[in-house]
Amino acid sequence: MNDQVRIVRFSIFDRLFHVGIMVTFLTQAVTGMGRLLYSTAWGKGVVNLFGGYEGATTVHNTVGILMIVGFVIHIAYVLAKVEWKSWHRSLFDADSLVPRWADAVHLGQKIRWFVGLGPPPAFDRWTYWEKFDYWAVFWGMPLLGVTGLLLMYPLVTSYFLPGWVLNVLVLFHRAEALLAMLYIFIIHFTIGHFRRGMFPMNECMFAGSVELEEEAKEKPLWIARLQEEGRLEEVMVAGPPHWYRVMYFIFGYTALLTGLYLLFTMIVYRNFIEWH
Amino acid sequence: MRSQRLLRRSILWMALGGLGLLLVFPAVAPAQEEVTTSIRRYKDREASTGYYEDYEVKPRRMRPFVGVPGVLRPSFPYSPKTGNIRIRTYLADAHRSVKFYKAQSCVECHAEEARNVHTTRGNITCRQCHGGEPIASIAHYFSPLNPVRRHAYVCSKCHEGSDASFATYVVHEPKPGALETRKTFPSLFYANWFMYLLVVGTLGFFILHTLVWVGKESYHHLREKMQREPEAESPPEKPEAQEPENE
Numbered sequence: 001m002n003d004q005v006r007i008v009r010f011s012i013f014d015r016l017f018h019v020g021i022m023v024t025f026l027t028q029a030v031t032g033m034g035r036l037l038y039s040t041a042w043g044k045g046v047v048n049l050f051g052g053y054e055g056a057t058t059v060h061n062t063v064g065i066l067m068i069v070g071f072v073i074h075i076a077y078v079l080a081k082v083e084w085k086s087w088h089r090s091l092f093d094a095d096s097l098v099p100r101w102a103d104a105v106h107l108g109q110k111i112r113w114f115v116g117l118g119p120p121p122a123f124d125r126w127t128y129w130e131k132f133d134y135w136a137v138f139w140g141m142p143l144l145g146v147t148g149l150l151l152m153y154p155l156v157t158s159y160f161l162p163g164w165v166l167n168v169l170v171l172f173h174r175a176e177a178l179l180a181m182l183y184i185f186i187i188h189f190t191i192g193h194f195r196r197g198m199f200p201m202n203e204c205m206f207a208g209s210v211e212l213e214e215e216a217k218e219k220p221l222w223i224a225r226l227q228e229e230g231r232l233e234e235v236m237v238a239g240p241p242h243w244y245r246v247m248y249f250i251f252g253y254t255a256l257l258t259g260l261y262l263l264f265t266m267i268v269y270r271n272f273i274e275w276h
Numbered sequence: 277m278r279s280q281r282l283l284r285r286s287i288l289w290m291a292l293g294g295l296g297l298l299l300v301f302p303a304v305a306p307a308q309e310e311v312t313t314s315i316r317r318y319k320d321r322e323a324s325t326g327y328y329e330d331y332e333v334k335p336r337r338m339r340p341f342v343g344v345p346g347v348l349r350p351s352f353p354y355s356p357k358t359g360n361i362r363i364r365t366y367l368a369d370a371h372r373s374v375k376f377y378k379a380q381s382c383v384e385c386h387a388e389e390a391r392n393v394h395t396t397r398g399n400i401t402c403r404q405c406h407g408g409e410p411i412a413s414i415a416h417y418f419s420p421l422n423p424v425r426r427h428a429y430v431c432s433k434c435h436e437g438s439d440a441s442f443a444t445y446v447v448h449e450p451k452p453g454a455l456e457t458r459k460t461f462p463s464l465f466y467a468n469w470f471m472y473l474l475v476v477g478t479l480g481f482f483i484l485h486t487l488v489w490v491g492k493e494s495y496h497h498l499r500e501k502m503q504r505e506p507e508a509e510s511p512p513e514k515p516e517a518q519e520p521e522n523e
Contacts, residue, residue: 129482158442
C-alpha cells in the first residue's frame, strides 16, 4: 500500500463528518427501528439494549440533537470553505459538490452505456451519484431534524401548530427515515463495498487518499485537470499507516454488518413496519 | 327398578356437578371492566351525566309504531333492547344492545383502533381514554372525548398542559393511503402519497442503476478475462478487442 502514488481526496474534516454521521445515523437507525417494531419480540429486545422503551427514546432524542448540532457545524464549515471573493467559481467549478449541467450529461451517458450504445462517461472529481449521496443527506437531515424536534415536544408544538400536524409529521419522519436507511443499506453500501474493484471496501473516505493510478481510470478529468494546473505533486500524500487501516476496517465492517442486519430485519418484519 | 334408581342418581350427580362447574366458570363481566354489577353501572351513568336520552326513560314495553328518528330503526321498533341501533354517534352508551359485548375485549371488535402509538407503544389501555362503563359515543354531548372537553378531560390526565389544539391530534389515524382519507384527513393523504412516490422513485431508480452497473461491470470483467486467457498461448492478434476499462 505504501509504495503506491496516492493523492488527497478528503480532508480530515470531511472524514470526521463522515465518521460522525455513520455513528449517529446507525444509532438512530437501531433505536428508531427498535421503537418502530416495539410490538415485536425483536423490537423489545433491541429497545432493552438501551434500557427499555424510554431509554431508547432518550438515546434517539439525544443523538438526534447531536446530529442537528453536527449539521449546523457542517454548514458553518461549508460556508467557511467557499471563497466568497470569487464565489461563482468557487461554487460552480468541478471541485464543488453543487450539481452542474455536466452531471445530467454524465447520467445520460451512463444510461447510454448501460444499454450498450456508447462509452461510459469520463468523470471529474465528483460523479453525479456521489453528489446525490451528499445532497440526499443534506436535505434529509433538516427534514428529519425539524420533524423530530417538533415530535420530541408535541405539547409545545401544539401551541403554535394545530395538533393534527403531529400525525403528518410522524408520517414524514418515518417515511424519510425508511428511505434513508434503505438507500444507505442497499445503494450506498453496494457502491462503496460490493462493486467490482471496490470489494472488500472503498477506503478513500477513511484513508482520505486514493491511488493515483486507479483514480486516473475512475475520474480521468480530475487527474487531467490536476496535471494541467500543475497541482498533482501538491496533493500527493503517503498512504495510511497499517494500524490505522486495521482500525478502519474493523470500524467499517461493524457499520456495514449493522446496516445489513437492519436491512435483513426490515425484510423479515416488513409486515410490522407501519408507514404512519 | 335398579336401573331407574341408577338413572335418577346419576341425573342428580350431574346436576350437582353442573352447579359446581358454575363456580369454576369466570364471572360474566363487561369488557375489561373493573366494576361488574349492573347496579354500579347504572349509578356510574347517573353520576356521570344526570341526563337521560329519550329511549332511556321509555317504558319497557313500548308502543309499537313509535320510533325515534335516527336512533331506532323505523320498521319494527319494539324496544330499545331489541331495536337495532344503527347510528351510534350520540349515545350515552355506545354499546347499548350490542350483542356479546360483555364477553369480549375491545380489540376483538375494534381491531383497527388498536393500531395507535398509545396502545402499541405507550401501553395505554382503551379505558384510560374512553373511561369506564358505559362508554359514550365520541360525539355524545356529555362524552369526555367530545372535542369540546377532550383536552381537559382526557389528554391532560397524562399530557399536562394540553389544550384544544393538542387534542386535535388524531389518536386513531385513518389509513393514510386509503381514498376516504382524502376526505377525512386530506393533509395526511397527500403527505403519504408524496412520500410514497419519493421513496419508490428514488429507490427504484437507484437500485436499478446500481444493479445494471454492477452487472455490466462484472460482465466486462469476465469478458476481458476470457479474452486475455487465450492470449497467453497465442500471440496477441486483436489489439482493438481491448475493451475500454469500464468502471
